[in-house]
Amino acid sequence: MSLNTAHINGGVLIHSGECILIFSDKVSLEWQNTADPIFKGTKKGRIYLTTHRIVFNAAHSSEKMQSFSFPFVTLSNMQLEQPVFGANYIRGTVVAQPNGNWQGTNEFKLTFKNGGAIEFGQAMLKAASLATRSYQSQGGPPPYTPPNSQWYAAPPPAYGPAPTGYYGWTPPTNTFPDHPPQNSVYMTDAPPPYPGLPASYQGQASAGAAGMTHNPAAFAKAQEAAQSAYYDPNQPQMAYVPPPAYYENPPSYDQAIHKKDQCAKSNEPSAHNFTVFQRELCDKKAMKDDILQNHNSYYSFNNETKVMTQVLGFLEISNDKSYIEASRFIHKFAKLSPYELEMKRSGPGKYDVSGLGLIKMTRRWAEDLTKSKRDLTIHPILRFPDWKAPDILALISSYSELTEFSMELVRICEENNLHGLVLDVWSGFFQKMPTSSLIFLIKEICARLRINLRQAVILVPAMYSNSDVISQEIFQILADFANYVILDVYDYSSSCRSGPNVRPVNEIEDFIKYLTPDPLVRRTSIMLGINFFGNAFTSTETRKITGNEYIELLRNYDQNELRFDEQSLEHYFELNSSNERVEIWYPTLYSLHSKVRLANKLGVGLAISKLGEGLAYFYDVL
Numbered sequence: 001m002s003l004n005t006a007h008i009n010g011g012v013l014i015h016s017g018e019c020i021l022i023f024s025d026k027v028s029l030e031w032q033n034t035a036d037p038i039f040k041g042t043k044k045g046r047i048y049l050t051t052h053r054i055v056f057n058a059a060h061s062s063e064k065m066q067s068f069s070f071p072f073v074t075l076s077n078m079q080l081e082q083p084v085f086g087a088n089y090i091r092g093t094v095v096a097q098p099n100g101n102w103q104g105t106n107e108f109k110l111t112f113k114n115g116g117a118i119e120f121g122q123a124m125l126k127a128a129s130l131a132t133r134s135y136q137s138q139g140g141p142p143p144y145t146p147p148n149s150q151w152y153a154a155p156p157p158a159y160g161p162a163p164t165g166y167y168g169w170t171p172p173t174n175t176f177p178d179h180p181p182q183n184s185v186y187m188t189d190a191p192p193p194y195p196g197l198p199a200s201y202q203g204q205a206s207a208g209a210a211g212m213t214h215n216p217a218a219f220a221k222a223q224e225a226a227q228s229a230y231y232d233p234n235q236p237q238m239a240y241v242p243p244p245a246y247y248e249n250p251p252s253y254d255q256a257i258h259k260k261d262q263c264a265k266s267n268e269p270s271a272h273n274f275t276v277f278q279r280e281l282c283d284k285k286a287m288k289d290d291i292l293q294n295h296n297s298y299y300s301f302n303n304e305t306k307v308m309t310q311v312l313g314f315l316e317i318s319n320d321k322s323y324i325e326a327s328r329f330i331h332k333f334a335k336l337s338p339y340e341l342e343m344k345r346s347g348p349g350k351y352d353v354s355g356l357g358l359i360k361m362t363r364r365w366a367e368d369l370t371k372s373k374r375d376l377t378i379h380p381i382l383r384f385p386d387w388k389a390p391d392i393l394a395l396i397s398s399y400s401e402l403t404e405f406s407m408e409l410v411r412i413c414e415e416n417n418l419h420g421l422v423l424d425v426w427s428g429f430f431q432k433m434p435t436s437s438l439i440f441l442i443k444e445i446c447a448r449l450r451i452n453l454r455q456a457v458i459l460v461p462a463m464y465s466n467s468d469v470i471s472q473e474i475f476q477i478l479a480d481f482a483n484y485v486i487l488d489v490y491d492y493s494s495s496c497r498s499g500p501n502v503r504p505v506n507e508i509e510d511f512i513k514y515l516t517p518d519p520l521v522r523r524t525s526i527m528l529g530i531n532f533f534g535n536a537f538t539s540t541e542t543r544k545i546t547g548n549e550y551i552e553l554l555r556n557y558d559q560n561e562l563r564f565d566e567q568s569l570e571h572y573f574e575l576n577s578s579n580e581r582v583e584i585w586y587p588t589l590y591s592l593h594s595k596v597r598l599a600n601k602l603g604v605g606l607a608i609s610k611l612g613e614g615l616a617y618f619y620d621v622l
Contacts (some may be wrong), residue, residue: 001143002100006055007067008151011184014055014158014579015192021171023048023122023159023180026114029056029068033106038064039106048180048299049124049171051161052131052196056110070094071194072128074141076108077271080121080301082331083372088117090124096253098143101532107135119175121301125273128171131196136473140281147188163553228419253572269616271300274618282589286562286571288554295551295615300620301430303331307596309482309524310334310605311622312457314381315612317358322612323365323461329619330373338366339380345391349404355380359416366417377419379457382409383441392429405446409529410601420455420483427461437478446481455483459607462488462503462529467514475515476506479522486607487511498537498583500568502530505598512602519603527605530595532614534586546613550586562588569594585616593621 006013014020029043045059054070078092082129089111096102112120159179163172276282276299281290305311312335315322326336339362341355359366359380370376392403409421422619423445446456458478460470465487470478478485489503502508508528516523534550536543545553562571571587599606606622 002069002097003102004066004070005101005144005146007057008186010061011179011186012046012055012057012067013151013186014050014154015049015052015186016187016189016438018187018196019051019158019161020048020180020185021051021127022120022173022176023047023178024112024114024116024120024176025178026112027056027110028113030109030111033104033107033430036102043247046180047120049120049127050196051127051166052192052194054124057397069097069144070099071192072131072196073194075128078121078125078273078300079271081119081352082119082303087111087113087115090117090121091586095141097141100144118301118303119470120174123171125301127166127197129273130169139381142193143511145190145193147190150189151186153183158187166280167589198576200251204540207442231235234534247321248446267299269296272297273300275299275465276589276617280426281617282478282621284564284590286564286588286590288557288560290563290575291554291615292551295547295617298616299620300327302329305622306334306600308621309603310527312337312379312478312484312486312527312605312607313611314607314609315339316330316610319610319612322610323362325611325616325619327365327369329622330376330620332619333373334375335379335419336369337381338377339361341380341421343380343384344384345387345395348394349401351405351408353408353412356412356416358518359418363417367542375600377455378417378418379422379455380418381422381424381426381459382412387432388433392432396433397439402441402444403448406445406540409445410452410454413449414452418454420449420457422457422459422461422486424461426459426464435474439474442495443477443481446483448484450481456485457486457527459529460487462490465489465511465529467511470515472515472517475523479525482525484527484605485526486529488607490529490531490609498535499544499585500565500570500572501587502568502570502595505565505569505594507551509598510603512604523603524605526602527607528599529607529609530587530592531609532587532611532618534584537583537585538580545584545586547615550584551615553584587618589617589621596621 012020027045027047029045030041031039034040043056043058043063043065045063046057048057049575053072054075056068056070058066074095076093076095078090080088080090082088089109089595091107091109093105095105110117144464163171165171203446228525260391272279279294281294283290303403311333313333314445315326315336315338315342317338323338326333326338335607339355339359341353343351343353347353366378370378391521391593395405396402412418413420425438425442425445429441430536433441442458446458449456475485489508490501510524512526516526532547534545536553554573556575557573559573562570562573568591570585570591571588575582595606608622
């Protein structure tokens with residue numbers, strides 16, 4: 001990046017062959033590192049996305065920073081933020097160009113007062129990926145070189161993108177219909193010293209210039225890929241072009257060592273400019289090398305869900321990573337269950353509830369989440385362990401006892417600002433009372449919660465999520481009284497039977513269709529319960545494994561391609577030693593994506609257990 005090099009005569013100064021793709025007025029720029037006085041304060045002005053870079057021009061001539069140039073090759077860690085109060089903004093990191101009037105790196109924040117941050121961010125990433133795909137780094141960004149010729153008014157084609165687009169992609173000019181004011185775009189004869197999209201008009205410099213090397217064969221491949229590109233009819237301005245992994249350059253030795261050291265220090269996941277689909281990682285042929293190299297990165301603009309209905313995320317209270325991921329990927333979820341409560345009867349009409357202390361300790365965290373996503377609701381899971389037969393009999397045989405029991409649940413919600421509860425009554429009471437009594441209990445609890453404007457979510461564990469236990473009649477009652485019913489389809493195997501963690505996909509689909517023959521009646525109240533954790537099976541035991549342990553086990557696998565189960569659409573591998581054989585089943589991008597597609601096909605939601613136990617790039621498929 002260079003400072004005060006991209007303005008002249010009250011306008012923007014661009015290179016020969018450079019075109020403006022998007023123009024937006026009323027944008028503000030802020031910097032994190034303000035040790036240099038010139039970086040202090042909020043800078044207001046205009047933003048230009050060109051074929052080679054981003055350019056910011058200050059609105060006021062009194063501003064010490066009149067312009068900033070952000071070449072694509074100098075940007076990293078780009079992320080979109082959507083605060084509840086205030087305008088959306090883009091943040092990222094930029095490194096200085098040699099001779100660019102400043103040194104080092106700095107973090108910036110671009111705020112779009114009139115909207116458009118999402119569209120601008122997506123267009124910027126697409127332009128940058130297409131522009132730099134054949135760029136071969138020389139060990140850092142090319143230096144800024146002052147132009148050695150006069151500047152002049154740019155020809156009209158420089159004011160807008162090529163009408164035919166670039167390799168199948170067209171900038172979203174419908175969102176940004178304005179062009180820069182007339183006589184405000186100027187040009188020099190100097191070509192850009194960094195990569196960019198090709199010129200849209202004759203007589204101008206090509207996409208590259210000094211300080212870089214282009215690969216003609218790479219662009220031929222890109223043109224070929226463009227022929228097979230596809231677009232979303234709902235977003236005709238956007239297109240997907242298969243990424244050219246076959247000629248991307250690996251990082252330098254120094255870059256690789258630096259990245260390894262940084263990961264070793266923090267083990268924090270990193271933001272990536274491409275989704276797992278663009279990186280061609282969501283494949284039926286799951287490869288060990290792909291998982292090890294990419295599992296700890298996620299798409300920078302991961303700000304919406306691919307699930308058409310509700311997604312609920314369960315958190316692990318003893319895992320800080322669980323809460324971090326809930327905050328980072330909050331836009332993936334409609335509901336969170338961040339707490340586990342237990343309720344026991346201590347006497348006639350009296351009940352003890354454990355776990356409320358954590359709610360009070362993390363109340364500020366929950367409030368901040370609901371402010372950042374206004375439609376987010378909080379639903380702790382409530383369990384009923386170790387109830388004795390006399391207590392259960394007292395509960396179902398006395399209406400006053402049942403009323404007090406139900407009102408205690410309402411008080412828990414009201415006193416702790418909860419939107420509702422996930423009720424694990426099935427595993428607590430199913431084997432201790434007749435089914436008719438259990439259904440009556442559920443109806444009374446749900447009715448009391450809903451009368452008091454609280455949501456009731458019923459959890460049906462995997463061992464009971466079948467037609468032998470849940471008939472159409474029972475499900476109809478549950479769906480009529482509860483807001484949602486979670487049918488857990490994981491935890492399918494056992495210590496006596498190794499195998500996939502999830503039921504065969506066709507069984508899941510048949511079960512949902514059996515419960516709801518009419519897809520328009522009650523089906524949207526269903527959530528499929530799926531796991532972010534896996535299982536390791538030996539001849540004597542079954543052990544739950546989470547993401548970190550899975551990665552360490554996978555490193556010991558002596559093949560590259562994982563095995564695949566066609567019925568469950570799950571992957572697994574085996575480790576053999578002189579002592580024992582271990583069979584490891586764990587979710588992959590492909591297996592999770594298949595569950596998302598199934599949920600969308602059936603029109604049901606998902607309930608994920610548990611956040612923090614999976615891999616960072618799992619969120620790309622949600």
